[in-house]
Amino acid sequence: MDKLSFLNGIAWMAVFVSLLLSFFLLTVKTENKLANRLFACFFILTAVDLSGFFVYDYLSNYLDLEIFRWTTCLLEMPLFYLYVLAVCYSDFRLKWKHLVHTIPFIIVNLVFVPRFYFASGIDKLNFFQFHDQSPEMYFFHVLVEIQYLFYIISVFLILKKYREIYLENYTNPSTSTYKWLFQMTSVFLAAHSLVALKSMLRYTNFDEAFIWANVLVGSVALFVTCWFILKAMNHPELFRGINSKLQLTKDILPKEENKTFEKENQNDEITAQILLLKQYMADQKPYLDPSLTIQELANQINIPVRDLSVLINHHMDQHFFDFVNEYRIQKAMNILKDKSKNDLTILEILYEVGFNSKSSFNTSFKKYTRLTPTEYRNS
Template sequence: MMNIDSLLNVMSWISVFVSLLLAFFLLTVTTKNKLANRLFALYLLFFAIDNIGIFISDDFVKSHFNLEFFRWTTCALTLPVFYLYIVSVCFTDFRLKARHLLHTIPFIVTNVAFTIRLYILNDAEKGQFYDHRSQMPELYVFQVMLGIQIVIYSIAVFLVLKKYRELYQENYANPKTSIFKWLFQLATVVFALYYLSMAKNSLRYTDFNSLWIWANVMMQFLALVITCWFVLNALNHPELFRGIDSKLELTKDMLHKHNETVEIKENQNEAIAAQIAVLKQYMSEKEPFLDPSLTIQELSNQIDIPVRDLSILINHHINQHFFDFVNEYRIQKAMSILKNPLKNDLTILEILYEVGFNSKSSFNTYFKKYTNLTPTAYRNA
């Protein structure tokens, strides 16, 4: 038993140390996205506060019961802060407002309940509660509330990511600056950990004491691995922390807001066809897609079509995301270069940069999507 306790203590200390070290780095590093860094630092701080419970001695708890009870309640702030972090990374214009204090309601309600039921008790009564906390209804209700919170915030986070991805595909054409994949992985891993934690906590109320102990070891190990994984990714891929403007609208929302229907009259159909022809001619002749950071706003300025009309034209009438629309031209340009015998000396890396890509993996992915071949196989075919 001592060996398991020692192992838990070691992993907890490492997790807390890494979390606090990264939090300190995020709070002190010079960056444009200070709010996102501060929110994640706060998330890591709450994570560390939760982790230190494993190696807090009973003697310390008995001298500071209210502090320990309050430490429990900080768990109700962890996921709200994580959600706000996700939003702040996705949308560069995000700012904290008074309405965001609504996320603290579970934390406030819990502390009000604890004030009535726990904080005002004498030390003997607090000690009795602490010693039998697994059987106490207050802690059971608190665990249920945290479980509901996990479900709600997991849904909310993935809805934000879904909106971000749709907005990005309709307005941007640079796969390198997309943070969707990273945030999706992060959210999936974090919430998988929380759902496993829910399953682990349910063992608290069973007779499987040994299983509960080993579940704690496994959860602590996973928490340590995930913390280190985030640190490595954050250090190796700083470009992941770029967002988009939340004021951007999806095409379907534009159409709904202006009560536009899918049905098109014959004269409108001719006008739209003419606009599509002008757009495609401009893309072929002027090749704006060669700019790796091309956005729909920049293309709108170049072709002199209002950005709203251009978005509807591409995303609705051509039925392609701006992201795919632009990359198709890039791939077609790359295909012509690969088949040009005068450019056989160009490497694949040189070609992908020439046509507007800035990532070899992205280029290979999209090239294979459009041709079912790798660039090298296409050149040799």
């Protein structure tokens, strides 16, 4: 009885914190309102799911509502998937076609219709009491696992593409969006593994282990939700989306290679463009702008953005991100070697050369020199 009371207490706290986070996401001022609303809906459904640890006492006379509550978990991962899209792509909008993500939820509820929703009172009660052994529940659990696997893989693929596009088109060294989403998805994967283990224990005789598994799942849910709250409160404007119409160089390249130029003429043109680009970078120093994008640089040197992307990412074999940061690091090295600028702090130098984060500057500097800025200055 003590374990159950402890579990109920954790569940109440987890539900309260989830709803608190939902309220914060719905009311905080941010440019990306759609992402926050989707994430808020995700946490509202999470609260509904976690309420299962204690809500049965209140819904014992409303079994239809209790079964329906179970099935709402099939809407959580679609919401998280849409949330990731909304965060990664600044031009993402919800469309009618996205209702396709509700199909598993609808199918499961239709499966429960004949033997539960349309059943008489006694038959309904009997079904509910022995629901663990019903084919409907087996189907429900299998569908949950298949759906979860599908969406978790889809999210990781979205993040992989997002990171590649970001590196090819942006120079802001902050990768907080990618890190945050990757961490969150990894945490969800680990948490769901615990939930899947708990579900398997349901079909064994290890009742004590099942109760402790519930306690563990509730505790993890509470911890994760508190982590989200702290993250959201510290970084209400955390995310910067990219344009979904941007293409990776590998997707552009086959079309570019079909041009009708003679190969030697094309090579001469590429060499001339590389020289022009390097000369412009050295003379005009556009890399000093911390928010420089490949589109802005293409406009400045009057080269189509697709051609510039292929030039840097393919012919020069560098990500745009690395190409620009190399100039920033080179300028920082020159400043650090200049004895007359010894009074400048590392923080002042990183801002002067186009960085906006000390950790990002140190990481990039060490990548190119194998030394920290301080070690380089002292050497």
